[in-house]
Amino acid sequence: MNDPSLRDVADWWATAVSRVEPNRIELRGRPVQDLIGTVGFTDMIWLMLRGGLPTPGRRRLLEAALVSSVDHGPHAPSIAVARMAATCGIGLNNAVATGVNLLGDVHGGAGEQCMRLLAEITAGADAADVVAQWRAESRYLPGFGHRFHTVDPRRDPLLTLVEQAVADGVVDGAHLRAARAVERILAPVPINIDGCTAVVYGELGFAPPLARGLFVLSRSVGILAHAWEETGQGRRNKGPIPPSILPTHLGDDPCTGEASTPA
Amino acid sequence: MNDPSLRDVADWWATAVSRVEPNRIELRGRPVQDLIGTVGFTDMIWLMLRGGLPTPGRRRLLEAALVSSVDHGPHAPSIAVARMAATCGIGLNNAVATGVNLLGDVHGGAGEQCMRLLAEITAGADAADVVAQWRAESRYLPGFGHRFHTVDPRRDPLLTLVEQAVADGVVDGAHLRAARAVERILAPVPINIDGCTAVVYGELGFAPPLARGLFVLSRSVGILAHAWEETGQGRRNKGPIPPSILPTHLGDDPCTGEASTPA
């Protein structure tokens, strides 16, 4: 390892996340055999992203946020494209990757953006000033309002869990207060699911980009479930188009020839 | 470079495709400055995949096949998902990758499969036996028939170009004869676009997997054009769902909050 080139390589691979040697696997410094059967999958997510294990109270909040974002119906683009991918003869891993690839600034990115907005307030800025500033830059306030739900069924359970955690001294409640302050200013526009998860992740001390990262882990479950169901239906090269008005969705593919080939 | 580890690295990177040194770039052994302005993009595709430049007659066939597969309407899954991706706030490169990821065995793979079928016949097998064998394994014959077009407008121009190339001694016509033999057996089911491009790529001596690879390069143009058009429309997180019956496609995203936030 004295050769500078080898040090270059070794340096590139340097990581605090995992260490693997013959017959030894350490994740964040913990031997994997000490984790299997003793910690849960949500603890593992926290460990890999934060470097330690969460307290039970903090794990409970993270678990609730991960559960709440799993799926919002087959028409969300991330789910729709994964179902279409599953009909095109690619692997289940490729179908999940196709859906995850769409979770950008617009679809899934609101949590990250809302965390940045709330962080300005928890850092001491006046909520009204922050709202006015964001309004001046965009017509939208990430994390508030919903085109579809007037009362999002996920809102109260999540905020109630955060309130309990504040009462129990698990978190300090700064992000919850910031979100409520913005909600009062925007009334009657309510905080939405992205705002609720932003509050949870902010209270737990995650960096804003990880709001998107954690949404990716959560939504991957829904993407996989929908891609798997679609695979089981055995449809080939299908898009959500009514053939009677839009027959051309058949595309250029083997099955375009199949139906007209006497079986 | 005497260190075995460095030889391991160098060996992994060994390639005949390109060689880059300070102030020198060679593609398939040719200095890039000798190619810029002197060869066309289609020549470049041939050079990178085959190692040499095509004759004008062979380039003309490849060019025609690449032109014919660029697009088949917005409803083909590869195009539809790229348009949906473009509304989710990810890069144009990510939108194109999303569409290309779907070009698997079912959507885009027919050319590769048809080349394998034709190769059995050009290798000496009897067309009727080959058809019967493929029928026994699948209800479908890749490259033949179309659910939508009774006469695919791309068929005659492509086959006519191959016929001319055979007459001019550019290619030997073995794959064209094999496809015609299968077509006679399946009558009235016609050879389709995947079969036509399989004939072209087979006559040009490409390996079957490159039928999919060349389709990827061709269809990428249509995917990019559609993703770019969708980007210009500025729609956010949209799926091809009629809101009046399927409002839930709005998903969990910033724009779900936008409409209800007073602008």
Place this chain on the structure above:
Amino acid sequence: MNDPSLRDVADWWATAVSRVEPNRIELRGRPVQDLIGTVGFTDMIWLMLRGGLPTPGRRRLLEAALVSSVDHGPHAPSIAVARMAATCGIGLNNAVATGVNLLGDVHGGAGEQCMRLLAEITAGADAADVVAQWRAESRYLPGFGHRFHTVDPRRDPLLTLVEQAVADGVVDGAHLRAARAVERILAPVPINIDGCTAVVYGELGFAPPLARGLFVLSRSVGILAHAWEETGQGRRNKGPIPPSILPTHLGDDPCTGEASTPA
């Protein structure tokens, strides 16, 4: 909804996974508000893929398998490409999708293949015959042996948990017995991590393709953790190449110009 075209659309979107209506979100028939704060993320994975909730004993097995596959070092292709992606200026979601896209038949697919092998034995075939048959078709037996670990530290904890579950009547042990029978035939080649997780997923009644699907969910955590760490290091357009022997990894990108631009 009497219009056949609308029925075509509605039919395409039909799913048993989730139902979303104004102010109502049901996942596998359960109102989301009944799940948030009451079930764990692993329960949610089971619910979305199976339609019901697991018993505590079954959840414990699934949780252990998910924990065991999270990461195996930065050099696994799925992790390496995600780290490289994170240096190229794409989103964290795109970096995770890039890594997940690689979890195909070779990297991550062993569990699915091993489940198919074990299923032949649990269905009544003789282990020796099955091994001989797979050997005849391939030089490899998925789920057995490891090029690196002589004793994989994840093996014993996982198999011990399955043994306990069999003793507790949680699962019937058929897949564990099948794997042990193959292991005896291959001695001294041991069952590896893919074989261990295949035993768990088989005992829990998952379909073989979901072994890959569950590996995707598990490894996504490691992919995200590594991509996030790489993002924090702020390197741009980097590959794991020692510049002193392989300087050309710099590629064509903005930062190729940066170093030589007086700051």
Place this chain on the structure above:
Amino acid sequence: MNDPSLRDVADWWATAVSRVEPNRIELRGRPVQDLIGTVGFTDMIWLMLRGGLPTPGRRRLLEAALVSSVDHGPHAPSIAVARMAATCGIGLNNAVATGVNLLGDVHGGAGEQCMRLLAEITAGADAADVVAQWRAESRYLPGFGHRFHTVDPRRDPLLTLVEQAVADGVVDGAHLRAARAVERILAPVPINIDGCTAVVYGELGFAPPLARGLFVLSRSVGILAHAWEETGQGRRNKGPIPPSILPTHLGDDPCTGEASTPA
């Protein structure tokens, strides 16, 4: 089509790019049979992105830019990940998508950024002011300088073609003059390949985001060529890591078991 829901669907699918009806395929309003055999692949790229066909002089410039960006060695992240993907048992289309997914703001995005910089100058701003402003916002100026090449072999051929095109009245030269003005200010830092292609695309009137889109089409050729070569080498689940110092790149996959399984 009187049902509002159906109009919603039809409206979503509305596009000026292509129109497909039974036995009729129109691309940008031109029947596909009129294009096959009569226009080249580069003409087709222009037609799909711009809506018309280029003049011979403009096509020559676009062709040169597309040829120049095809490949810059196996170590560019886009190429490296595609080669790694090809060893993981996923399709050639998935391997290309993996590489294309990395062509973001850092790797491939310089052309788009340089076009925005040049546009400020062609719009009338003083080059020195623009350079000072960009310097104030970033330490980097996209399109200028190279960490590796002191004289990029692609620079002179491309700029010479643009000069000829200006002399021939094919383009007006505004972007070429703007780039040269910046180059004088940054001397001795030269314009790099991203700057040269930005000049070409700017002179041809493409929107800045299409500099990335066109780079995607060009680099896809190199990505495909490298993925195909890697596929032919038959290596499984390989990363560019020297086993003697970094053995753990083997990962968790079937082949980890294969080598130690007596064949």
